[in-house]
Amino acid sequence: MDFADVIATRRMVRAYRRDPVDPGALERVLHAARRAPAAGNTDALDLVVLAGTEQTAAYWDTTLPEGRRNDFPWPDLLAAPVIVLVVTNPAAYVSRYAEADKAVTGLGRGTDAWPVPFWFVDGGAVAMALLLGAVDEGLGALLFGVFEHEGAVRERFAIPADRRIVAAVAIGHPTEDRPSRSTRRPRRPLTEVVHRGRW
Numbered sequence: 001m002d003f004a005d006v007i008a009t010r011r012m013v014r015a016y017r018r019d020p021v022d023p024g025a026l027e028r029v030l031h032a033a034r035r036a037p038a039a040g041n042t043d044a045l046d047l048v049v050l051a052g053t054e055q056t057a058a059y060w061d062t063t064l065p066e067g068r069r070n071d072f073p074w075p076d077l078l079a080a081p082v083i084v085l086v087v088t089n090p091a092a093y094v095s096r097y098a099e100a101d102k103a104v105t106g107l108g109r110g111t112d113a114w115p116v117p118f119w120f121v122d123g124g125a126v127a128m129a130l131l132l133g134a135v136d137e138g139l140g141a142l143l144f145g146v147f148e149h150e151g152a153v154r155e156r157f158a159i160p161a162d163r164r165i166v167a168a169v170a171i172g173h174p175t176e177d178r179p180s181r182s183t184r185r186p187r188r189p190l191t192e193v194v195h196r197g198r199w
């Protein structure tokens, strides 16, 4: 797909068919994530790929107990055949920025020294690459928060305790969707967003 079309057609998809994602397509989407930039080339983002009903059901069992499912506004999100957890390693960034070429930044002192935590910035870039890669494969994707379930998800999928889960990305074949209320918020025009020369 043309890059401009990928950008123009990407949107968050909250309803999926159960059909599996072609393994080759999934590999290409994961490779796209590996092309994301990383501060200091730290390379400390991991992807936990949950594919197939058994693994995705384990995610939903952990984050959306049966009792809450009746009220869940996007029931067909649970049919997504793939969920990718974007996992970052804050300590690796601190170590990287303590190295000789970065020590001058002072960011090697600890996570508290970071005015902008690049481990989350890089996680966003990885997530965006997954979203765009999915669209390029003719698939849909949704970036969604793990919120208060981070600890439980870490435990359920044996993610080391010092890692942070940036977000989950569902991937699959879109079906009829119900737009989220957030989507009704209009995007501000470019003239309002872009401040040329100064604010």
Ligand SMILES: Cc1cc2nc3c(=O)[nH]c(=O)nc-3n(C[C@H](O)[C@H](O)[C@H](O)COP(=O)(O)O)c2cc1C
Pocket: 010, 011, 012, 013, 014, 143, 144, 145, 167, 180, 182, 183
């Ligand atoms: C960091 C981040 C977190 C998000 N979390 C959620 C979420 O938890 N649930 C959800 O349905 N959508 C979530 N979204 C999707 C946004 O609501 C969506 O991107 C926005 O409304 C614009 O719509 P579009 O992406 O379809 O253009 C999230 C998006 C981002 C970037």
